[in-house]
Amino acid sequence: MGEKYIVALDQGTTSSRAVLVDHAGRMVDCVQHTYPQIYPKPGWVEHNPQEILYSQLGSLTELASRHSLTADNVAAIGIDNQRETTIVWDPTTGEPIRNAIVWQCRRTTPIIDELCSTPEVRRMVQRKTGLLPDAYFSASKIKWLLDNVDGARERAEAGELVFGTVDTWLVWVLTGGLVHATDPTNASRTMLYNIHEGRWDQELLDLFGIPASMMPEVRPSASFFGETSYPGIPVGIPIRGVAGDQQSALFGQCCFEPGQAKNTYGTGCFLLMNTGEQAPVSKNNLVTTIAATPPDAPHVQYALEGSVFVAGALIQWLRDEMHLVRTAEETEFLARSVPDTGGVYIVPAFTGLGAPYWKPDARGIICGITRGTTPAHVARAALEALAYQTYDLVRAMEADAGVTLRDLNVDGGASRNDFLMQFQADVLRASIRRPQNIETTSLGAAYLAGLASGFWSGTQDLLALRSSDDVFRPTMDEDDVAGLLAGWKDAIRRSM
Numbered sequence: 326m327g328e329k330y331i332v333a334l335d336q337g338t339t340s341s342r343a344v345l346v347d348h349a350g351r352m353v354d355c356v357q358h359t360y361p362q363i364y365p366k367p368g369w370v371e372h373n374p375q376e377i378l379y380s381q382l383g384s385l386t387e388l389a390s391r392h393s394l395t396a397d398n399v400a401a402i403g404i405d406n407q408r409e410t411t412i413v414w415d416p417t418t419g420e421p422i423r424n425a426i427v428w429q430c431r432r433t434t435p436i437i438d439e440l441c442s443t444p445e446v447r448r449m450v451q452r453k454t455g456l457l458p459d460a461y462f463s464a465s466k467i468k469w470l471l472d473n474v475d476g477a478r479e480r481a482e483a484g485e486l487v488f489g490t491v492d493t494w495l496v497w498v499l500t501g502g503l504v505h506a507t508d509p510t511n512a513s514r515t516m517l518y519n520i521h522e523g524r525w526d527q528e529l530l531d532l533f534g535i536p537a538s539m540m541p542e543v544r545p546s547a548s549f550f551g552e553t554s555y556p557g558i559p560v561g562i563p564i565r566g567v568a569g570d571q572q573s574a575l576f577g578q579c580c581f582e583p584g585q586a587k588n589t590y591g592t593g594c595f596l597l598m599n600t601g602e603q604a605p606v607s608k609n610n611l612v613t614t615i616a617a618t619p620p621d622a623p624h625v626q627y628a629l630e631g632s633v634f635v636a637g638a639l640i641q642w643l644r645d646e647m648h649l650v651r652t653a654e655e656t657e658f659l660a661r662s663v664p665d666t667g668g669v670y671i672v673p674a675f676t677g678l679g680a681p682y683w684k685p686d687a688r689g690i691i692c693g694i695t696r697g698t699t700p701a702h703v704a705r706a707a708l709e710a711l712a713y714q715t716y717d718l719v720r721a722m723e724a725d726a727g728v729t730l731r732d733l734n735v736d737g738g739a740s741r742n743d744f745l746m747q748f749q750a751d752v753l754r755a756s757i758r759r760p761q762n763i764e765t766t767s768l769g770a771a772y773l774a775g776l777a778s779g780f781w782s783g784t785q786d787l788l789a790l791r792s793s794d795d796v797f798r799p800t801m802d803e804d805d806v807a808g809l810l811a812g813w814k815d816a817i818r819r820s821m
Contacts, residue, residue, distance in 0.1 A: 327730055328347065328398070329673065329780065330345050330346060330353065330392075330399055330400065331396050331400055331774050331778075332344070332346070332385070332388065332394070332399050332401075332402045332562070332779055333402075333404075333405065333769040333771040334384075334403070334404045334770070335382055335570075335764075335767040335770065336377065336407060336492070336495060337406075337408040337570070338407045338410075338427065338428070338429070339360070339362060340357050340358060341358055341360070341377065341380040341381035341384050341568045342355055342382065342384055343356045343381070343384035343385040344388075344767040344771070345388055345394075346768065346771040348781075349771075349790065350762070350768065350771075350790035351762070352764060352768075353392075354386070355415045356384040356385075356387045356388045356391070357384060357594075358379075358410050359360045359380065360373075360377060361376065365794040366432070368430070368434050370426075370429040371424040371425060371430070371432055371434050371566065371769030372424060372707050374421040374425050374494060374666040375421070375533075376422070377491060378494070378495070380554070381495060382498075382557070384597070385431060385558055385748045387717075387806040394559055395559050395562075396552075396553075396559060396560065396561035399562050400778045400779075400780040401562065401563050401564070401767075401775065401778035402490050402499075402553070402562055402563070402564045402566075402775075403565065403568075403768060403770030403772070403773050403778065403779060404550075404564065404567045405440055405489055405567075405568050405570045405769060405770040406490065406492040406567075406569060407427075407428060407509060407569060408489060408490060408510075408569040408570060408571070409461060409462050409490065409514050410426065410429035410490055410492075411426045411463045411470070411488065411639075412425045412491065412494045413470045413481075413487070413488050413489065413749075414494070415485060415486060415503065415787035416484070416485075416486075416497075416502060417504065420752075422474045422477055422549050423474050426466040426469065426470065428461060429483055429646045429663070430460070430557050431460055432460070433465035433466055433469045434460045434471065436460070436469060436533075437458050437459060437786070438796050440465075449473065449528070449709055449721050450516065450529070450554035451533050451606065452568075452606065453519045453520070453521070453528075454513065454516050454518060454529070454585045455499055455500070455514050455520050455604060455606075455613030455614055455627070456514075456525075456614075457512065457612060458516070458596065462515060462516035463490060463514065463537070464515055464529065465516075465533065465699055467533065467535050468534055471535070471594060474548075480678070481536050481539055482536050483790060484536070486539060487505055487539050488540060488541070488678075489505070489507065489541055490507060490514070490569075491510045491513070491542045492508065492516060492568075492569070493506065495563060496589075496737045498555060499551070499553050499558070499564060500550070500552065500554055501553055501554035501555055504550055504551035505542065505648040505770070506544050506551075506567075506753040507543055507544070507545065507567065508543065508544060508545065508546040508548075508568055508569075509523070509543055509566075509615040509625065510546055510568045510572040510615050510616070510617050511524050511567070511569045512612070512615070513614050513615040513750050514569055514614065516529065517529045517533070517535065517540070517545070517798065519617045520604060520614070520625075523625065523628055523762065524543075525537060533631050544567075545618070546567055546568045546576075546618060546773050547566055547617070547774070548565065548620065548776070549563060549565055549619070549779040550563075550564040552564070564774070565774040566710070566772070566773030566774030566775075566776075567773070568769060568770060571630065571766075571768070572597070572598070572615070572616055572617045573617060573765075573773070574587055574595075574597075574613065574736060574766040574769055575597045575599065575616060575617065575628060575651075575770035576616070576772055577767070577769030577771075578734035578736065578758075578765050578768075578769075579598075579784070579787055580599045580616075580734060581599070581784050582599060582724075583599055583602070583726075583728055583733070584599065584729060585599045585731055586598035586599065586733055586754060587733070587734040587735065588734070588735050588736075588737075589736050589737040589740060589766075590636050590711065590736070590739035590740045590745075590763075591636065591639060591781055592635075592636065592637050592638045592733065593615075593632055593633050593635060593637075594632065594714065595632055596630070596631050596633070596715065597616075597628045597630045598688065598719075598722045598728075599602070599626060599627075600626075600627045600629055600724060600757060601626055601627070602625065603720055603727075604627040606725075607629065607721075607725045607726070609631075609722075609726070610640060610680045610683045610721075611629050611630060611680055611721060611725055611753045612629070612630050612682060613620045613628070613630075614627065615627060615628070615760075616631050617769065617773060619773075619783070619784050620688070620776055629722045629726055629743070631680040631718045632671075632679055633678070633679060633714040633715065634677070635674070635675050635676070635677045635689075636672075636714070636739060636788055637653075637737070637738055638673070638714055639671070639707050639741050640707060640708075640739065641653075641706065642673075642675075643707055645701070649700045650700075651706060653739075655704075656707065656744075657742050657744045657745075659700060660705035660708050661703055661744055663699070663701045664700055666693070666702050666709060667693070667695065668703045668812070669692070669693045669694055669698055669702045669705075669817075670706055670709075670710070670812055670813060670815075670816035670820075671703070671707050671709075671710045672689055672690050672692075672816050672817055673689050673707075673710055674687040674688055674690075674712075675689050676686075680717075680721055681718070681821070682717075683709075684821050685820050687802065688820060690816065690819055690820045691703070691706070692816050693768040694814075695710050708745045708748065709748055710742060711739065712745060712748045712749040713731075713810070713813045715753070716749075716753055716810070718762045719753060722754055722814060730755050731755070731756075732755055732756040732757070732758055733749070733753060733755070733756070733758070734758045734759075734760070734765075735749075735757055735758065735759050735763075736760065736763040736765045740761070740763055743797075746795075747797045750797040750799050750808055751798075751806055753799075754806070756800055757796070758796055759794060759795040759797070760795075761793050761794070761795075762764070772787055
């Protein structure tokens with residue numbers, strides 16, 4: 326028999342990918358199919374669940390065809406997915422009752438404002454779920470569907486409808502409707518799951534008027550979720566790993582110990598820190614979530630999560646609106662062409678400031694410009710702004726968790742920028758580790774499935790695969806860093 330593989334299904338907000346991973350943790354091949362987002366009204370975002378499904382199945386069947394994949398040469402499938410996106414369907418017919426409501430959708434803000442209007446309710450929700458009450462999460466999306474689709478609430482109360490995030494929808498279809506299940510990382514993003522007791526919480530279900538019969542079974546992230554049984558795809562392959570995309574990336578970065586963290590430099594930044602068995606209640610507007618764990622983990626592990634609203638989007642702005650650069654890669658050349666920013670700071674508060682400031686009315690600024698300011702100074706200031714925002718988030722996490730960052734694992738498009746990674750190491754006074762494969766989201770799903778199937782024997786095997794990481798260590802004088810950070814704090818004050 327030839328080499329065996331793991332297949333990771335990476336289901337994202339605008340595309341679905343099927344990734345073939347070998348025993349060395351290498352991405353052998355990847356097939357990606359896009360699908361459209363739907364915007365029925367301002368602030369509303371939807372997906373057609375069937376289009377999600379067909380894009381994912383299409384990627385899988387194409388990958389299987391290219392490599393003659395069967396249950397004999399695929400040890401397991403792992404799934405990672407866009408979180409919070411909500412689908413309600415009839416398990417008898419397999420038909421969704423309406424389009425999926427996407428995590429970005431803000432239509433349910435009035436529901437949150439009404440049901441979570443008192444400090445007592447808000448504290449109760451945060452205490453049980455680790456989340457700050459928000460339309461971002463699934464609970465209010467389910468309520469909206471039940472209240473706005475004709476007959477849906479009656480059908481749900483009669484046990485005729487089920488709910489799932491995208492992982493649950495994919496597992497249900499792939500197993501021929503035999504398995505209605507999710508994992509703790511996705512469950513913890515619904516605002517209905519008690520992360521301390523490990524169960525759907527009846528008080529929260531009652532708050533949002535959601536029948537408990539709709540909720541999927543919650544299985545460990547690295548465990549058995551059934552076997553493939555769907556026309557046109559290889560039959561009998563076990564699904565053995567499921568995790569929400571950001572927790573999957575944390576696992577793919579091998580952040581198995583408290584204090585280890587990862588930052589994804591995408592359009593925004595998603596920063597997660599493993600806090601071990603502790604589930605701290607944030608005082609800095611961060612959220613506590615459940616982390617994916619290996620199959621032999623004796624206890625639930627948690628993570629603090631925070632977001633930088635504008636990261637790669639700032640570089641896109643320089644390119645597309647300001648026309649200061651032609652490509653994102655050009656920013657590194659420009660940044661290195663000057664010794665510093667000449668006192669220029671950019672605060673990219675295009676949509677307000679997130680954690681730890683939470684000032685929605687803050688606005689972006691460029692300050693410190695002089696007659697001698699050049700596009701190179703502005704480009705360098707933009708890259709430094711990404712590092713400063715991450716610095717603020719890391720320090721907030723350290724305060725909440727009571728742990729000091731050991732090193733920061735990085736991925737996402739902007740992590741390819743060596744100037745940014747070195748500057749990040751300097752301001753954090755920590756090592757920055759960049760894996761050779763920065764597609765760590767799909768890698769995390771593969772790792773979970775591989776551990777659960779025995780493809781890899783334990784986390785030590787996974788750590789050994791990271792021997793070729795690029796590592797950036799602090800080189801800048803601490804007094805110089807302190808001066809730069811003081812200038813950043815002043816710029817933040819000006820933006821607010």
